[in-house]
Amino acid sequence: CFKQYFADGLFFTYHQEELADIWNASDALITHWLTISPNHVHVLDYETLVAQPEKEIKTLLDFVGLDWHDACLNFHENTRAVRTTSALQVRQPLSSARIEQWRHYEEQLAPMRAKLNVSI
Numbered sequence: 001c002f003k004q005y006f007a008d009g010l011f012f013t014y015h016q017e018e019l020a021d022i023w024n025a026s027d028a029l030i031t032h033w034l035t036i037s038p039n040h041v042h043v044l045d046y047e048t049l050v051a052q053p054e055k056e057i058k059t060l061l062d063f064v065g066l067d068w069h070d071a072c073l074n075f076h077e078n079t080r081a082v083r084t085t086s087a088l089q090v091r092q093p094l095s096s097a098r099i100e101q102w103r104h105y106e107e108q109l110a111p112m113r114a115k116l117n118v119s120i
Helices: 015-037 044-053 054-066 101-104 110-115
Strands: none
Touching: 015 110, 054 110
8 A cells, every 4th residue: 555645545554664553553453363263363365365266265255154156266357336446456367466566665665664573
C-alpha cells in the first residue's frame, strides 16, 4: 500500500515507519490468536498460494466450511464490478511476479525495514 495513492485518506500508508508499526501490531495480534485459539485462525501464505493454488484454496474453503467450485481458480474471469484499488489485480490470474518485488526498492524501504519485527 506504500506505493498506492489513496485520494480519500489512509494517510498512514504514506509513512514507512507507521506502516511498520501497523504490520508489527497485526503480526502480534495474529500470533496471539494463533496461540490461544489455533483452530479458529487460518494463515494463508501468498508464496504457497501462488505455488499451489488449488491445494491452498481448497484448504481455505474447507477451513471456512465452503464448497469447492472451479471458479475459485478462475476468479479473474468474474465480471462483477470491483471498486477497490485492486480492481486491476483481480482481473489477472495468480502470479509469482510480485514475490520479492520489494527488493527492487530495498534501499528506499530501509526506514520501514528497520522498524519491522521480521527477518527478511
